Amino acid sequence: MKKKVTKNILSACIVLAVYLVIFALVQLGVLSRHYQSLLVPIGINIILAVSLNLTVGFLGELTLGHAGFMSVGAYAGCLFSIYCDLPVAIEFPLSLIIGGLTAAIFGIIIGIPALRLKGDYLAIVTLAFGEIIRAVITNLDFLGGAGGLKGIDKYSSTTSAFTTVFIVLVITVLVIKNLVNSRHGRAICSIRDNVIAAESVGINVVFYKLLAFVTAAFFAGAAGVLYGHNLGILKPGTFDFNKSIEILVIVVLGGMGSITGSIISAIVITLLPEVLRGLDDYRLLIYSVVLIAMMLLNNNPKFNEFKEKIKPKKKGGKTVKDDAAQSADGEVE
Amino acid sequence: MALLEVQNLGITFGGLRAVDDFSFSIEKGQLYGLIGPNGAGKTTVFNMLTGVYKPTSGSFTLDGENLTGRAPIEINRKGIARTFQNIRLFKELSVIDNVKVGLHNQKKYTIAEGILRLPRFFKEERELDEKAMELLEVFDLGAERDTLASNLPYGKQRKLEIARALATNPKLLLLDEPAAGMNPNETAELMDTIRFVRDKFDMTILLIEHDMKLVSGICEEVSVLNFGQELAHGVTAEVLNDPKVITAYLGE
Numbered sequence: 349m350k351k352k353v354t355k356n357i358l359s360a361c362i363v364l365a366v367y368l369v370i371f372a373l374v375q376l377g378v379l380s381r382h383y384q385s386l387l388v389p390i391g392i393n394i395i396l397a398v399s400l401n402l403t404v405g406f407l408g409e410l411t412l413g414h415a416g417f418m419s420v421g422a423y424a425g426c427l428f429s430i431y432c433d434l435p436v437a438i439e440f441p442l443s444l445i446i447g448g449l450t451a452a453i454f455g456i457i458i459g460i461p462a463l464r465l466k467g468d469y470l471a472i473v474t475l476a477f478g479e480i481i482r483a484v485i486t487n488l489d490f491l492g493g494a495g496g497l498k499g500i501d502k503y504s505s506t507t508s509a510f511t512t513v514f515i516v517l518v519i520t521v522l523v524i525k526n527l528v529n530s531r532h533g534r535a536i537c538s539i540r541d542n543v544i545a546a547e548s549v550g551i552n553v554v555f556y557k558l559l560a561f562v563t564a565a566f567f568a569g570a571a572g573v574l575y576g577h578n579l580g581i582l583k584p585g586t587f588d589f590n591k592s593i594e595i596l597v598i599v600v601l602g603g604m605g606s607i608t609g610s611i612i613s614a615i616v617i618t619l620l621p622e623v624l625r626g627l628d629d630y631r632l633l634i635y636s637v638v639l640i641a642m643m644l645l646n647n648n649p650k651f652n653e654f655k656e657k658i659k660p661k662k663k664g665g666k667t668v669k670d671d672a673a674q675s676a677d678g679e680v681e
Numbered sequence: 682m683a684l685l686e687v688q689n690l691g692i693t694f695g696g697l698r699a700v701d702d703f704s705f706s707i708e709k710g711q712l713y714g715l716i717g718p719n720g721a722g723k724t725t726v727f728n729m730l731t732g733v734y735k736p737t738s739g740s741f742t743l744d745g746e747n748l749t750g751r752a753p754i755e756i757n758r759k760g761i762a763r764t765f766q767n768i769r770l771f772k773e774l775s776v777i778d779n780v781k782v783g784l785h786n787q788k789k790y791t792i793a794e795g796i797l798r799l800p801r802f803f804k805e806e807r808e809l810d811e812k813a814m815e816l817l818e819v820f821d822l823g824a825e826r827d828t829l830a831s832n833l834p835y836g837k838q839r840k841l842e843i844a845r846a847l848a849t850n851p852k853l854l855l856l857d858e859p860a861a862g863m864n865p866n867e868t869a870e871l872m873d874t875i876r877f878v879r880d881k882f883d884m885t886i887l888l889i890e891h892d893m894k895l896v897s898g899i900c901e902e903v904s905v906l907n908f909g910q911e912l913a914h915g916v917t918a919e920v921l922n923d924p925k926v927i928t929a930y931l932g933e
Contacts, residue, residue, distance in 0.1 A: 532795055534774065535782065542771055549785070550786045
């Protein structure tokens with residue numbers, strides 16, 4: 349019990365330290381304006397990747413509609429904040445929840461028929477769903493059509509934007525981590541490993557598939573709301589299937605079923621094109637080559653051995669609960 | 682009254698009558714064998730009893746309750762658990778987590794309690810850990826609790842599958858070729874384990890097996906299936922010496 353508490357405090361301290369360091373860097377002007385503007389996209393990509401990892405990594409179902417859920421949430425949440433006149437402290441969290449819930453409802457509507465399918469078929473159905481959403485939004489005038497939804501309140505400053513995204517990010521990681529490390533999470537993982545066996549021990553496969561799918565959709569929706577408030581405008585074109593693929597790339601690169609991996613890989617993938625900006629014409633070429641190299645490296649047994657070595661060793665006698673109870677920065681495997 | 686009562690069970694796949702008019706009954710606490718040549722329909726019977734297939738005719742009752750054609754999860758909750766011929770473990774989960782998935786329905790904390798880490802989560806997870814360890818100790822798997830299931834040696838994977846099935850707290854345990862791929866020593870050990878499980882958990886066991894030494898060693902009664910139809914049933918020793926049965930296995 350005592351060890352668990354210290355571990356939790358330690359994790360909380362690390363999270364706080366990360367926040368304070370970035371906060372200080374912004375305040376002292378060490379980070380250029382350009383990199384400051386990347387803080388929010390990085391946070392949003394982490395939320396998207398960690399939530400997609402729940403379906404792709406833990407449930408083991410390939411879905412390509414994550415950008416679709418993101419756009420549904422973004423439009424719902426941002427519409428709410430445009431037409432609502434509450435103080436920001438109430439209005440913003442409400443718009444996040446509304447965005448998330450709307451995406452979750454779409455998750456249920458899409459999930460009930462789509463989750464009967466497996467593998468490639470599910471991937472294609474979710475891909476189609478994302479494209480339908482985009483086409484519908486483009487043709488709805490009250491959502492701004494192809495020109496985009498304008499007039500969304502922006503964050504008051506870089507630090508407030510960063511703080512908001514950071515808080516949502518920590519909540520996302522905590523919720524998904526705690527979900528995965530509970531009896532419900534084990535049920536989700538058991539479906540990934542063997543559906544027939546899961547049914548034979550009494551796991552409600554339909555329910556848990558839907559749970560993972562809808563939870564992922566909820567956080568994608570919330571990420572969409574954060575995105576809308578960062579830019580002040582939403583364009584349907586942003587949420588095409590390239591965006592879904594980008595999130596999937598982050599998840600695959602970070603490792604299926606590894607939350608820490610998703611976080612690191614989201615940071616790397618978001619920063620990479622920006623770091624390469626100086627190289628002009630070669631940028632996209634190098635970006636692709638680096639991606640290929642990273643994927644190969646990640647599949648290299650020697651490299652994985654090396655990763656195991658530098659990872660903190662698990663102690664023999666501890667219970668699974670110690671592992672389960674730690675907060676944001678720990679490893680889930 | 683018998684624990685499991687199977688009456689005229691049958692199933693057709695397209696034009697193929699895979700199992701036809703098959704009846705038997707198992708008393709509580711019995712060790713019952715289901716044998717027959719390859720392709721006789723034994724596993725199909727298991728699949729019907731666990732809800733994987735819906736029988737096209739006939740019915741079966743557990744403890745007097747008709748479970749014919751119910752969904753697998755419901756049948757499991759009513760008290761039938763099974764293992765598989767080709768081992769189906771949760772390979773990417775640890776040994777103890779495999780058993781804890783089996784214990785899933787015996788704990789009631791909600792998703793919200795799990796996410797918010799409320800006291801009931803910790804209490805019930807602790808109980809889960811204890812119960813799972815108890816089961817693992819029975820099968821001598823305690824030392825491997827944190828090993829990934831896929832990294833276990835073959836014989837231990839079979840044991841883990843039985844442990845996971847027992848975790849669901851069944852009245853009737855179905856074992857599909859538990860000794861497949863085992864050497865004589867492992868088979869002998871397995872026989873002891875099966876007997877031990879029956880005595881310790883007061884379990885009723887129905888098993889499919891090709892190893893006649895195992896069948897004659899532990900089964901009190903057997904049914905023989907051939908081409909989907911019952912060839913014989915009764916006390917093990919008598920059935921195994923029945924000329925019809927010997928012909929079915931070895932040919933004329």
